[in-house]
Amino acid sequence: xxxxxxxxxxxxxxxxxxxxxxxxxxxxxxxxxxxxxxxxxxxxxxxxxxxxxxxxxxxxxxxxxxxxxxxxxxxxxxxxxxxxxxxxxxxxxxxxxxxxxxxxxxxxxxxxxxxxxxxxxxxxxxxxxxxxxxxxxxxxxxxxxxxxxxxxxxxxxxxxxxxxxxxxxxxxxxxxxxxxxxxxxxxxxxxxxxxxxxxxxxxxxxxxxxxxxxxxxxxxxxxxxxxxxxxxxxxxxxxxxxxxxxxxxxxxx
Amino acid sequence: xxxxxxxxxxxxxxxxxxxxxxxxxxxxxxxxxxxxxxxxxxxxxxxxxxxxxxxxxxxxxxxxxxxxxxxxxxxxxxxxxxxxxxxxxxxxxxxxxxxxxxxxxxxxxxxxxxxxxxxxxxxxxxxxxxxxxxxxxxxxxxxxxxxxxxxxxxxxxxxxxxxxxxxxxxxxxxxxxxxxxxxxxxxxxxxxxxxxxxxxxxxxxxxxxxxxxxxxxxxxxxxxxxxxxxxxxxxxxxxxxxxxxxxxxxxxxxxxxxxxxxxxxxxxxx
Numbered sequence: 001x002x003x004x005x006x007x008x009x010x011x012x013x014x015x016x017x018x019x020x021x022x023x024x025x026x027x028x029x030x031x032x033x034x035x036x037x038x039x040x041x042x043x044x045x046x047x048x049x050x051x052x053x054x055x056x057x058x059x060x061x062x063x064x065x066x067x068x069x070x071x072x073x074x075x076x077x078x079x080x081x082x083x084x085x086x087x088x089x090x091x092x093x094x095x096x097x098x099x100x101x102x103x104x105x106x107x108x109x110x111x112x113x114x115x116x117x118x119x120x121x122x123x124x125x126x127x128x129x130x131x132x133x134x135x136x137x138x139x140x141x142x143x144x145x146x147x148x149x150x151x152x153x154x155x156x157x158x159x160x161x162x163x164x165x166x167x168x169x170x171x172x173x174x175x176x177x178x179x180x181x182x183x184x185x186x187x188x189x190x191x192x193x194x195x196x197x198x199x200x201x202x203x204x205x206x207x208x209x210x211x212x213x214x215x216x217x218x219x220x221x222x223x224x225x226x227x228x229x230x231x232x233x234x235x236x237x238x239x240x241x242x243x244x245x246x247x248x249x250x251x252x253x
Numbered sequence: 254x255x256x257x258x259x260x261x262x263x264x265x266x267x268x269x270x271x272x273x274x275x276x277x278x279x280x281x282x283x284x285x286x287x288x289x290x291x292x293x294x295x296x297x298x299x300x301x302x303x304x305x306x307x308x309x310x311x312x313x314x315x316x317x318x319x320x321x322x323x324x325x326x327x328x329x330x331x332x333x334x335x336x337x338x339x340x341x342x343x344x345x346x347x348x349x350x351x352x353x354x355x356x357x358x359x360x361x362x363x364x365x366x367x368x369x370x371x372x373x374x375x376x377x378x379x380x381x382x383x384x385x386x387x388x389x390x391x392x393x394x395x396x397x398x399x400x401x402x403x404x405x406x407x408x409x410x411x412x413x414x415x416x417x418x419x420x421x422x423x424x425x426x427x428x429x430x431x432x433x434x435x436x437x438x439x440x441x442x443x444x445x446x447x448x449x450x451x452x453x454x455x456x457x458x459x460x461x462x463x464x465x466x467x468x469x470x471x472x473x474x475x476x477x478x479x480x481x482x483x484x485x486x487x488x489x490x491x492x493x494x495x496x497x498x499x500x501x502x503x504x505x506x507x508x509x510x511x512x513x514x515x516x517x518x519x520x521x522x523x
Contacts, residue, residue, distance in 0.1 A: 055419055077423060084421045097412035101434035110430075111420035157416070 004165070004197055005031035005054065010063035010073075012049050012221075023049040025221035026063070033164070036191060036198040038208030038229060040244060041218035047201045050218070051169045054199060055089045056080055085115045088158035092170035094150035098142040104128075104153055105138025111161040119160075127156040131186060148179035155186065165197040166190075172207060184210050205244055209233060217241045259510025262445075265503025269496075272319035282310035284317045285468050293486045302492050306478060311492050314470035318493065321471040322500055325386050325455040325464075326448045332390030333397050333447060338440055340394070341401025342428050345409060352402070359395035367392030367454050368461075375463040385464040389454045393447045400443045404436030411435075438515035445508030449501045456497050472497050 012024040023046045031037055041047050052058040053065055056072040064073045072083055088111070091097040098107055109124045111117065120126075125135035131152040142150055151171065158166060171187065172180040188211055191198045200211050208215050208229060215232050217225040217240065225238045236242045276284075281300075288308035296303050302311035344355035371388035378384050408414060408431065417431050458464035459473020467474060472493040479489035 052415075057415055057418055081421055084419060089416065089419050091412045091416060093412065097416050099413040099417070099431055099435070102430065106430075110417065110422060114417075114421040114423075114426060154416070157420070161420075 002033045003030050004033040004035075004068055005029075006066040007054075008064050008066070010050075010053060010065065011061045012046075012053060012058065013061040022221050024053070024060075027218075027221070027223055029216060029223065029226070031197065031199065034195055034197055035214060036212040037200070038212035038215035039199065039201045039218055040203065040205055040208055040215055040241075042203050042244070044220075045218040046221040047203075047218055048169060049221075051089065051167055051199075051201050055087060055167050056083060057089070081115055085111070085117055085161040086163050087165040087167065088161065088163040090151075090154050090158050090166065090168045090171050093174040094142075094147060094154045095174070097154050098150055100142055102141075103138065104140055104142060104145075107142070107153060108138065108157045108160055111157060115161055117161045123160065127160050128153075130159060130190070131156045146179075147175050148182060151175060151179075151183055152186065155183075155190070159190065159194075162194075163196070165199065167199045167201075169201045170203070171200065173202065173204060180207075187211060203244075205233070205247070217244065255510065255513040258506050259514055262503050262506030262508070262510050265499050266507055269319050269323065269500045269503060272316050273323050276313075276316035276320055280310075280313040280316050282313045284309060284313040284470050293482060293489070295486075295488070303486075303488060305475070305489060306482060309470075311475075311489075314475055315472070315492060315496055317470045318472045318475060318496065319500075321382065321465055321469065322452050322455060322497075325382065325389065326451045326504075328386040329390035329393060329451045329455075330444050330447045332386070333393035334440060334444055336390075337394040337397025338401045338433075338436075341398040341403075342405050342432055342436075344398070345402040345405025346428060346432065355398060356402070359398045362391065363395045365392070367450075368457060371454070371458050371463055372461075375458075380458075380463040380466055382465040382469075385455055385458045388458075389451045392454070393450065396447060396450075397440065397443055400439055401436060404439045405432050408432050408435045438511065441515075442508045442512040445504050445511060449504035449508070452497060452500045452504065456493075 007027060007029050010024055010027045011022065013020045013022050015021055027050065039047055039050060049058070053060055053073065056075070060073050064071050066072070067083060067087065070083065072080065105124050108127055112119045112123060124138055128135055128137055133149065133152055133156065142153065145153065168187065172183050175183060184207060187198070190196065191211070198211060200208060202208055212229050215226065215229045216223050217238065219240050225232065225236065225241050232241060233245065236245055286309065291304045291308035292306060294300055294304040300310050300312065302315065305311055305314065340355050344352040367389055370392050371385060374384040374388045414427070414431055417427055422430065455464055455471070456473035456476065459471045460477045462477065464473055465471045475493035476490060479493065482489045
């Protein structure tokens with residue numbers, strides 16, 4: 001498979017050079033087109049920082065992120081338009097990732113407008129249907145929807161410009177247990193039908209087990225373990241991965 | 254209770270607004286016509302608030318004064334908001350040295366009291382409604398800039414701004430679609446409170462003789478004219494003072510009311 005992402009000795013330091021904290025302390029990996037990669041780690045392991053760097057929403061302190069031959073980590077915003085149409089993030093909490101004062105139709109249509117993606121007039125209604133919402137939902141405001149429906153709206157927004165890569169940062173951890181399964185299923189279906197490259201970040205190994213084929217374990221800004229999900233689940237080599245594994249909650253069937 | 258505050262503010266502001274509107278079409282007497290025979294009359298059916306030192310009906314002057322009070326408030330607050338809000342959004346959105354420059358500029362204006370500024374302007378251009386509005390407007394800019402910047406910083410930290418950036422939205426579009434709609438209520442509160450401040454400042458300028466010149470009746474000049482009769486006819490000072498208090502209280506209550514009604518934390522609780 002063709003290499004899509006190449007991450008080279010990526011570092012991100014917050015705070016000053018002397019008293020700062022390394023959220024990411026030298027991370028290297030590649031992602032192939034069509035691959036489904038899980039990034040696992042507890043709070044503070046650097047997952048969210050990594051997501052922001054992969055989505056070019058933050059700049060690394062050193063190292064770089066190369067997407068399809070283009071160094072996105074030092075590119076000016078004006079050069080990132082094509083990249084943004086190809087890589088879309090979904091955030092953790094849809095209560096804060098949707099502007100409360102915008103109609104759902106405008107929210108979902110925003111990437112189309114801002115990235116000037118050529119689209120048909122019915123595009124917003126189509127993506128809303130793709131995530132299981134009525135086209136009429138576009139006329140309403142986010143607060144009129146439940147948590148799970150709001151996350152569907154956020155996913156619809158990410159899908160609107162027909163991206164190649166979906167980066168989901170803890171996509172279900174703000175949702176209640178019964179809704180989680182539905183959103184995970186939706187993501188799995190979308191990835192399969194659209195042949196998306198998926199990057200899922202989670203502290204919950206069960207989400208990664210359901211969505212990904214390969215996983216990396218992040219701890220204190222470093223990759224401590226990586227491999228196929230099955231292998232990671234069956235025989236984690238590091239003590240840390242074992243403790244994460246032990247923390248998988250059993251979902252009620 | 255919160256609603257009560259809002260409605261009370263609305264009622265008081267409504268009173269001032271209707272007084273100004275009524276004065277445009279009707280006043281009981283000519284508010285400018287001096288009637289020497291009627292000097293300093295007490296309240297009576299013919300003159301419910303009495304007459305002033307020139308024999309002019311106080312009720313008529315109060316009604317017309319409401320017009321100038323609102324005019325100065327509207328113009329100075331609009332001016333301050335039009336300059337202050339975009340500056341504050343810019344400072345909050347861009348950050349860095351831009352934010353520093355904007356904030357230090359507001360510090361400088363803050364350090365200069367509105368009254369001093371007005372005295373300065375009046376000394377250069379002569380006391381008039383226009384100088385009063387300009388001085389109050391300029392002095393109110395920092396309050397709007399700071400409020401807008403604080404609100405913008407809060408909005409910029411929200412995930413929906415991150416999502417908008419991932420959608421390629423930036424610059425003016427980000428400010429127009431995401432920042433402004435989410436800080437508009439905050440700006441509205443600031444406008445209402447700024448209005449109250451402007452009314453007070455206008456009255457103070459009128460009192461000092463630096464605002465709208467005679468014979469135009471403003472509440473500030475009415476207060477000023479009344480002080481020579483403070484011991485012989487104390488009611489002279491009461492009426493304009495009361496009018497100012499009603500207007501200031503009204504706009505303050507309205508501002509607090511808007512804030513409470515639009516505060517999402519309070520809104521979600523109710």
